[in-house]
Amino acid sequence: MNTHPIIIPAIAGDGSLYPVEKLKAHVDGLFHLAISIFVFDGEHLLIQKRASSKYHCGGLWANTCCSHPYWDEPIDRCARRRLREELGFNVPLSRRRVVEYSADVGNGLHEHEKVTMYIGSADRTSVELLPDPLEVEETRWISKDELHAEIARQPENFTPWFRIYAERYPDLVF
DSSP: OOOSOOEEEEEOTTSOEEEEEHHHHHHTTOEEEEEEEEEEETTEEEEEEEOTTSSSSTTOEEOSEEEOOOTTOOHHHHHHHHHHHHHSOOOOEEEEEEEEEEEEEETTEEEEEEEEEEEEEOOTTTOOOOOOTTTEEEEEEEEHHHHHHHHHHOGGGBOHHHHHHHHHOHHHHO
């Protein structure tokens, strides 16, 4: 287990990047880079329940994969790396859009992210998911209609960013 702090790119007021410890970015609500991945099999999206031990939003459902690039790591490389690390598989990913959001994620932490969103495709009958139990508690494939109905019924079961994506960017991935 890595005991060194994770350093990620934060965004200064002039748009330049500077290194910051990931936890500090969330404690101080600093604007920083992130990635979000959405892997589909036709109309079904692969979602994950974050491990309960995560430092924020543990036990909540989120999109396929989301994370932060390391300082000086190319964003596309981060997306491929994190999909493999969290869920144990790779698929070709294409960039869709860059969005910004800000949300309270509990435990005194705040996300303020510039997120590059990626889309991928997989055949759920043949892709082998190997979730890292330190990252992912559960996975499932869900249709657009089922997802929207669940978020409407029990929004507290979903991460703040996933609810924001579903509301603000339905044309993007839902």
